[in-house]
Amino acid sequence: MSENSQRIVPKNVRNIITFMTDQHRIDTLGCMGNQYAQTPHIDSLAEDGCLFTKAFTPSAICTPARSSMLTGKLPFKHQTLANPEWNIAYSTAIPVTDWTYTQALRDAGYNVGMVGKYHCGTNLPDKFGADDDTFWGAENPVANEEYVAWLEENNLPPVKAHDIWRGKLPGNRDGHIIAARLDQPEEATFERFIADRTIQRLKQYAQDYKETGKPFSLDVHFFGPHLPYFLPDEWFDLIDPSKITLPKSFGDTLVGKPPVQENYAVYWSTSSFNNEQWKKLIAVYWGYVAMIDFEIGRILDAARELGLMDDTAMFFCADHGEFTGSHRLNDKGPAMYDDIYRIPFIARIPGLTKGTKCDEYVQLIDLTATFMEIAGLDPDQVEDGRSVVNLAAGLPVDDWRKNIVCEFHGLHFPIQQRMLRTDDYKLVINHESINELYDLKQDPSEMNNVYTAPAYDSVRRDMAKELYSQLAQRGDRSFAKWMAAMTDFDIPLKNTARSDWDEVAK
Template identity: 50%
Template sequence: MNFLFLMTDQHRVDTLGAYGNTQARTPHLDELAATGTRFDRWYTPTAICTPARASLLTGQAPFRHKVLANHERNVGYQEDLPDGTFTFPVALREQGYNVGLIGKWHAGTIKSPADYGFDGPHLTGWHNPVDHEDYQAYLKENGLPAYEITDRIRGTLPNGGPGNLLAARLQQPVEATFEYYMATRTIEMLRRYAADPDGKPFYLATHFFGPHLPYIVPDEYFDMVDPATVPLPKSISETFEGKPPVQRNYSAHWTFDTMPIEVTRKLIAVYWGYVTLIDEQIGRILAAMDELGLCDETTVFFTCDHGEFTGSHRLHDKGPAMYEDIYRTPGIIRIPGAEPQVRDEFVSLLDCTATILSLADADSPDKTVDSRSLVPLVKGEHPRWQPDILGEFHGHHFPYPQRMLREDRYKLVVNPDSTNELYDLEIDPDELLNVYRHPEMEPVRSRMMRRLYQLLVERDDRFYHWMTSMYDVGDVAYDPTLSGLDEDSYK
């Protein structure tokens, strides 16, 4: 079994036609969804790039592998996986696979993709590295113009300075874009792997840097969607009343209220255009795979590391707010021979690890304990499945621990420094009303707090220590003081 793993960065699920966007121009991903398994409840373990990508490599939740923040905003956490950590690409190499990666790495600071067995150029950083020597060589080889941008969109920071760049117009043809370059390099590697003289199977990943902000695209994508036709997210009416104060602060950091609402519409429109640009490059890759006759022996994945706010809750980027906008993501798997379908089980980016290992007949050791193979679901089976899913966050710009439990109707978020959150997603899918303190929600709040505590204890996620003393979570099986000095402990 070969693998083609297509991954984007900071990608909202509602930008795809397959997930209900009637204005989307994503025919290639929609076709992949129509011929594969579309997961409607696919979540990231954490809405931050590096920890999520390290989880994909290891099959471990972030609290376990301990790479908890992006290098660019690291606040003192570990930045690379320790030597000897199990990762699936190394296991595939040992299984006789060719293993390649074209695109965004961002899974550590010192170690490169080659340290984990990947072929391909090391494309560093969090955004398109347009100064990279291989991209520069590609432009020169093809007589294409250099990177240049105009029409920058940004707001004003609370200190009066310029805000983060959110979007800009790229003065290059589509063939010169970093996205087109990446697809070209992927196709080249795909052809090499298909022609391998030893007939080795392959795992080939393409990790696009977009549609992560800033949305920098050529004219035809910058102007593809008329902003007047863009529906604003309902949560743009967010007041932050009854919410953790950090969310209001983050809104100021992302300069939302310093820009007219027409700019927000334009940003969403450009974001959709960026998604279309990437969809077209994915179409080129899938067409090359078909041309090479590889479709019947290649499993295709499409997902991303996490979502993006694009104005939802008066926010941009991602951060210390565990809303569906950034935790629920697209997830599609097409295994040759499996019937097309839609699944509504709670699944995770983490589950890709065990799925890949299972399909490759490679060992999935106990160290991938947080990953479950999705093969039975893709093949139409109905195994017993966990009815809820966990999320975690450790900080971005500053330490900020959070834990989330998402079940069918409700979501609970525990914020030790602030107010906790509880949302009824059946009547409030936009998560505007925090009902954590509402008296009638006490049975739900208590039940979910106990369930979250139970799951954290089972994982040995020590966040549960805080919950032991602060909430009624039932009987505990350890000394919550951790003193070990009570005389009863010596009897």
């Protein structure tokens, strides 16, 4: 193992449970400083684990982010770059011959299962060595026949909603649904359904583990708190809107920024709601997080009853964040703000973690390498991630990254973006539009684009040179070549990938 000369994970810790949420802002959690959050169970993982404060997704879109975690590769390498529902001519299936951590663990003798949301393309988990208890799609598939049958078997009411929150599109047309009240109790929600399926699978794996010593890896993927926020009254009204402070970037004019951001605000009808309505929508979003936390608590209770807590490493993460009013935007999309690129990231490893925080830059793909190390396998099998075991244990790690690079390839339309983020600055290169530079010390909410400001000329050049170098090193040469030609910094074009004509013209 390259990260560690010897295994530091206790020998009994071989099992893995990973909780993943979808479109989850970090400021919804108590452990991340939200005093009004009601997330005791997620917080308990941080209390016994290590909370990573600077964690990022490789791409703030479901399918490429989740596919990166599954394959251990950056999006531009695995090429599954768009959600299948909004395919823009990219591949939407991971080849079954690709390396995945699920297959690696299965080959190493693990029980491997995935429950809940699956959004890694059209090849399903069973093609990659996992027992498949997943449901395909971007949002809770409430018409799914298995869920409908579960409701009927348990004498629970069918899905029905009222108090629909939606904005207005141009022409005074109804816009996308943002939130609604479910005419169901929590016991009938899709989140409860996922938790029940998880507990059922966990009991099976726990029995195998107790009887034969066969370890397991179980991924639990919730569809929420991805919008639309459909919640029972108890959770819809859980958080008092008067406790909500609107994001500092709520009043962003988006002047001096790529025009697509304003277009996206129109698409999501974000100007349809006044300040008090936005506070309520944010409160409902926090309530959705709290309901998911409640279901995670049920799963953790089952793990305790099964005697698994001392033998099982547990992780909590999200595929990406959500705007929820920040920068007058909603959902996620063609902008690289921290609101959607920073993610919650918790590692609880019995015998190693002690309720600490780590301020190093980590990314979603680092979880993949961490799973390998927990399993006693070589984390170097993961092409683009590094195990965080030593970091989680508070041990030094040589040559850890000092910044983070992220990428975007499009959602509803093809668009290329690359980002370099340090503690002090963020540079975003938009190939078809206005480039962005933010001074994060002076402007942590990323309101003012200073890319063309003369005072930041040397910063812009240094950041561009560093981003270019990292893109070229990792093999993202097409974008690097564009940067070399179009961005004002001191890198000659010939240092990018050469064509035969480049050699002739020497």
